[in-house]
Structure formats: structure tokens, C-alpha cells
Amino acid sequence: MPQSFHLVILGGDGIGPEVCDQSVRLLEIMQPHLDGVEFQLDRHSVGVGEYQRSGEALPQSAYDACLASDAVLLGAMGLPNVRYPNGKEIAPQLDLRERLQLYGGVRPIRLYHEADTPLKGHGPGEIDFVLVRESTEGLFYGRDAIADLEADEATNLLRITRSASERVCRLAFETARRRDGKKTVTLIDKANVLSSMVYFRHVFDEVAKEFLDIKAEHVYVDAAALFLVRRPQDFDVMVTENMFGDILSDLAAGLVGGMGMAPSGDIGDDAAVFQPSHGSAPDIAGQSIANPIAMHLSTAMMLEWLDHPETRRAADALNAAIADVLSDPTQRTADMGGNLSTVEITDKIAERLSKRLQGETTAV
Numbered sequence: 001m002p003q004s005f006h007l008v009i010l011g012g013d014g015i016g017p018e019v020c021d022q023s024v025r026l027l028e029i030m031q032p033h034l035d036g037v038e039f040q041l042d043r044h045s046v047g048v049g050e051y052q053r054s055g056e057a058l059p060q061s062a063y064d065a066c067l068a069s070d071a072v073l074l075g076a077m078g079l080p081n082v083r084y085p086n087g088k089e090i091a092p093q094l095d096l097r098e099r100l101q102l103y104g105g106v107r108p109i110r111l112y113h114e115a116d117t118p119l120k121g122h123g124p125g126e127i128d129f130v131l132v133r134e135s136t137e138g139l140f141y142g143r144d145a146i147a148d149l150e151a152d153e154a155t156n157l158l159r160i161t162r163s164a165s166e167r168v169c170r171l172a173f174e175t176a177r178r179r180d181g182k183k184t185v186t187l188i189d190k191a192n193v194l195s196s197m198v199y200f201r202h203v204f205d206e207v208a209k210e211f212l213d214i215k216a217e218h219v220y221v222d223a224a225a226l227f228l229v230r231r232p233q234d235f236d237v238m239v240t241e242n243m244f245g246d247i248l249s250d251l252a253a254g255l256v257g258g259m260g261m262a263p264s265g266d267i268g269d270d271a272a273v274f275q276p277s278h279g280s281a282p283d284i285a286g287q288s289i290a291n292p293i294a295m296h297l298s299t300a301m302m303l304e305w306l307d308h309p310e311t312r313r314a315a316d317a318l319n320a321a322i323a324d325v326l327s328d329p330t331q332r333t334a335d336m337g338g339n340l341s342t343v344e345i346t347d348k349i350a351e352r353l354s355k356r357l358q359g360e361t362t363a364v
């Protein structure tokens with residue numbers, strides 16, 4: 001009997017379904033090459049489009065499917081001009097993170113070709129780090145508050161708890177231990193100003209004592225923004241609060257080609273959602289020009305996370321196929337200065353993927 005993996009597919013809004021469909025195509029291409037593994041693909045409609053159709057952005061049936069799944073693959077959700085009647089943004093991806101307790105936003109950043117970075121003097125693999133973003137609290141804790149436009153002030157609470165901090169810091173140290181990197185975890189905080197950050201640092205330092213083989217260091221978030229641009233090669237694994245991580249992960253994406261190159265995995269103890277770090281990109285939606293690579297790299301993260309020898313082999317083959325294609329700087333979508341469409345660049349990755357899965361390992 002093959003091992004069946006129940007994968008929930010949530011395309012979402014804007015470019016979400018465009019890039020997600022292409023990753024599903026890659027899963028279907030790899031399926032016959034995998035021994036004893038079967039993907040059961042379970043598609044659900046979620047997001048702003050679904051809200052406009054049914055009145056629910058995350059229908060119960062979709063949530064239940066995520067809860068029962070082995071993993072979720074998500075495109076992107078939200079559209080800036082469509083909101084709930086109370087003015088709040090429709091963001092069921094944040095509901096999923098909180099309801100499924102996906103505490104660790106794991107966001108790898110890797111440079112594939114020197115032509116893709118605005119920085120001078122960095123070759124392939126020379127920018128290579130992972131940002132781990134706490135994804136259930138921090139400054140996002142206040143996101144349910146409704147703006148009172150008649151009031152004279154507005155306040156949001158930044159919440160840091162021991163349990164959420166311990167688990168995300170442990171995930172960061174475990175990530176550093178697994179990676180073939182500098183074996184260093186850098187806490188990005190603002191402990192020079194906020195007591196919540198003094199507490200976060202205190203918990204980080206406690207967790208660091210469980211990982212004596214890994215170097216632990218602290219950098220303030222403003223300096224971290226500077227160092228990311230000036231010397232990104234010095235970072236291995238960073239761990240930080242929700243909002244800092246949201247902002248710094250877009251900055252980091254900009255170092256390696258933009259949002260179309262930034263994958264992520266939202267990891268919990270019982271569930272995981274894999275999605276690009278980007279949003280629904282309404283400015284380019286519907287034109288078939290979105291860069292699907294962040295989505296494909298997120299798919300590779302999912303296959304690795306499923307932790308079966310054959311899904312691990314598929315993840316390696318997909319990562320290698322993407323690196324093969326990106327080794328030629330003329331093979332790019334418009335956001336990175338090329339002229340390939342979403343489908344065309346996936347075609348090239350699919351061709352290399354099939355070869356990789358058949359055992360051919362030479363790069364193009």
C-alpha cells in the first residue's frame with residue numbers, strides 16, 4: 001500500500017491561484033516517479049473571492065480539511081480594496097496561523113545567481129540564511145481591534161508569552177543545528193526600549209542553554225536592517241517577533257531577487273502551511289507574469305517536512321531543478337528582468353525536475 005499524503009490546496013486571491021496551480025502541476029509531474037507515495041490533493045476555495053461568494057473567507061469545511069491534512073499548500077490571500085464591513089482586512093491566512101497554532105514562520109533566503117541581488121560581490125549561496133518569525137502573537141496580537149476613527153488616539157498591544165517564545169526559539173535553534181551553516185542563532189529584538197523584548201530576550205537566553213553547540217547572539221532590529229544590507233552573509237538563523245519578522249523578511253527577499261524568491265513554511269506541532277512570503281500582488285494579478293519560484297520553493301519545503309524518504313528525494317530534486325534553471329540568468333520572470341511567463345518558467349523547472357527524478361544530475 002502506498003503511503004497517502006492528504007495535501008490541502010488553497011489558491012486564495014490575486015496571483016495566489018496562478019502560482020499555486022503551477023506548484024500543483026509539479027506535484028502531479030513528480031507523482032509517477034515516487035515509489036510508495038501518493039498525493040491526495042484536496043482543493044478548497046478561501047480568501048476574498050470566497051468571502052464574496054459565500055460570506056465566509058475561511059469556510060468551516062476548508063478549516064476542517066486543513067486540520068485533518070498532512071500539510072497545506074497556500075498561494076496568497078487578501079485584496080487591499082475588499083474588507084469586512086467593520087473595515088478590517090480579510091486575512092484568513094492569519095486566522096489559520098492562530099487557530100492551527102503555526103508558531104514558527106520559517107523563511108529561508110538564498111541567492112541563486114549574482115545577477116539577482118542588488119548588492120555587490122555576492123555569488124550563488126553566499127547569501128543563505130533563515131529568518132524564523134514568531135507567528136501567533138507579538139504586535140499582531142492586537143489585530144482584532146477595530147479602528148475608532150472618531151477617537152483621539154489608537155493603541156495596539158505587543159504580547160510576548162513564555163510558551164510561544166520558548167517554542168519559536170527552540171525551532172530556531174533546531175533549524176540552526178540541522179543546517180549546514182554557521183551554527184548561530186541571532187535574536188532580533190528591541191530590548192533597549194521595550195520591556196516585552198527584555199522578556200523575549202530572557203526566554204531566548206534560557207532556551208540557548210539547551211543548545212550549547214549553537215552560538216546565540218542578540219542584535220537590535222534597527223541594526224539588523226542595516227546588517228542585512230551591509231553583510232547578509234554573516235547571518236545563519238534569525239529569530240524574531242511577528243511584526244519585525246514580517247518586515248525584515250520582505251527586506252531579505254529584496255536581497256535575492258524580490259518577493260517571488262521568498263518561500264515560507266508556517267510550522268506548528270500538529271499542522272503546517274507552506275506558502276510564499278508574498279501576498280496576492282493585485283498589481284500584476286491576471287497577467288500570467290507572477291514569479292512562481294517562491295511557491296515552488298515552498299512546495300519543496302513541504303515535501304521535506306512530510307519526512308518520507310521519497311518526499312525528501314522529491315524535495316531535493318525540485319530544489320535542484322530550480323537551481324538548474326536559475327543558473328542561467330536569462331531564465332527569469334518580469335519581476336527579475338526576464339520575459340518568461342508563470343507557466344513558461346514552470347515548464348523549464350518541470351523539464352529539469354523530471355530529469356532529476358530519473359537520476360540525471362548534470363546542471364543545464
Ligand SMILES: NC(=O)C1=CN([C@@H]2O[C@H](COP(=O)(O)OP(=O)(O)OC[C@H]3O[C@@H](n4cnc5c(N)ncnc54)[C@H](O)[C@@H]3O)[C@@H](O)[C@H]2O)C=CC1
Pocket residue numbers: 015019075076077078079080089091093259260275276277278279280281282283284289290291292294335
Ligand atoms: N501570506 C499572504 O497571503 C499575504 C497576503 N498579503 C496581502 O496581499 C495583498 C497585497 O499586498 P502587497 O502589500 O501588495 O504585497 P505583495 O507581496 O502582494 O506585493 C508586493 C510587491 O511585490 C510584487 N510581487 C509579490 N509577489 C510576486 C511574485 N510572485 N512575482 C512577482 N512579483 C511579486 C508585487 O507585484 C508588488 O509589487 C494585501 O491584501 C495583503 O494584505 C500580503 C502579504 C502576505
Ligand SMILES: CC(C)CC(=O)C(=O)O
Pocket residue numbers: 078091094246277278
Ligand atoms: C496579511 C499579512 C500580514 C501577511 C504577511 O504580510 C505575511 O505573511 O508576510
Ligand SMILES: [Mg+2]
Pocket residue numbers: 246247250277
Ligand atoms: Mg509579509
